[in-house]
Amino acid sequence: MITPPEPARLQGPLLAWFAANARDLPWRHTRDPYAILVAEMMLQQTQVERVRPKYLAFLSAFPTFEVLATAPTAAVIRSWSGLGYNRRAVNLQRIARVVQAKHGGVLPREVAALRQLPGIGPYTAGAVACFAFEQDVAFMDTNIRRVLRRACVGPDEQTPPPTERALLTVGTALVPPGQGWAWNQALMELGALVCTAANPTCWRCPLQVVCRAQQAWRAADATALTPMVVPVRPVRHVAERRSEPYQGSRRWLRGRLVELLRALPPAAVLALTDLGPLVKPTFQPEDLPWLRELVVALAHDGLVWLDGDTVRLP
Numbered sequence: 001m002i003t004p005p006e007p008a009r010l011q012g013p014l015l016a017w018f019a020a021n022a023r024d025l026p027w028r029h030t031r032d033p034y035a036i037l038v039a040e041m042m043l044q045q046t047q048v049e050r051v052r053p054k055y056l057a058f059l060s061a062f063p064t065f066e067v068l069a070t071a072p073t074a075a076v077i078r079s080w081s082g083l084g085y086n087r088r089a090v091n092l093q094r095i096a097r098v099v100q101a102k103h104g105g106v107l108p109r110e111v112a113a114l115r116q117l118p119g120i121g122p123y124t125a126g127a128v129a130c131f132a133f134e135q136d137v138a139f140m141d142t143n144i145r146r147v148l149r150r151a152c153v154g155p156d157e158q159t160p161p162p163t164e165r166a167l168l169t170v171g172t173a174l175v176p177p178g179q180g181w182a183w184n185q186a187l188m189e190l191g192a193l194v195c196t197a198a199n200p201t202c203w204r205c206p207l208q209v210v211c212r213a214q215q216a217w218r219a220a221d222a223t224a225l226t227p228m229v230v231p232v233r234p235v236r237h238v239a240e241r242r243s244e245p246y247q248g249s250r251r252w253l254r255g256r257l258v259e260l261l262r263a264l265p266p267a268a269v270l271a272l273t274d275l276g277p278l279v280k281p282t283f284q285p286e287d288l289p290w291l292r293e294l295v296v297a298l299a300h301d302g303l304v305w306l307d308g309d310t311v312r313l314p
């Protein structure tokens, strides 16, 4: 069981820090459920600065559930270019179609109902309930999980690690009544800007006095004069971390294939035999079954349309 610091000793300092340091992000200016859903789907696996321009462009092209639901899927996939994980575009349109067909064009408010929508997991359901409907709910993403774990449990290396359920229980107890929106935004912001994975800058953290990880690091170095004793890990850029294992991986090939189809004029098709060398320069006729299997999987995910030996965006 986790015994967190006194909630007020976390809540007050973190909320005050957020009020003074929050980035000006477009999705923080709205409570429109559709816009919040779009932002949360994009932010799931893509960095804020890449999402920002895409979010505004997407809302301009597809401003409502109704417009998105009735748009050609190919147009939605095209608009997702540069964000990666293209399945999110298809899922977003599927959600829009379910909202139109089953919910009268109105996104459900409750976490349980949101979880019933295609492609919505516990994080997105909680984030939408909180950021669109201002519900005082807790949910976990990478940043929130890291901040709560360090502040309430201890250093990342400490074993055994807390279970997700235990962290969620602590997170739920910490949500200040009536301030769930600001609290969850603040946790995410602290994880993004200060309590980062590699080199947390504890010296500028509003939680440093009560943070369990910080206390452990200081205790481990009793000679420390300042509360800056944190493990410093080498930071590698995302491209560097991905380079070898990612290039040529199945996910990379899927993304490349969709990117090639995006570049075609609307409704244009490509034969599998023409597509192969574009996806993989060393493509040989014997690679055709492999390529077909890749395309079939993409078609199953709703990302491409396979018709005999030709393929296009759906």
Ligand code: SF4
Pocket: 147, 150, 151, 194, 195, 196, 200, 201, 202, 205, 206, 207, 208, 209, 211, 212, 213, 214
């Ligand atoms: S004091 Fe350091 S480890 Fe603790 S929450 Fe702040 S940045 Fe993270």
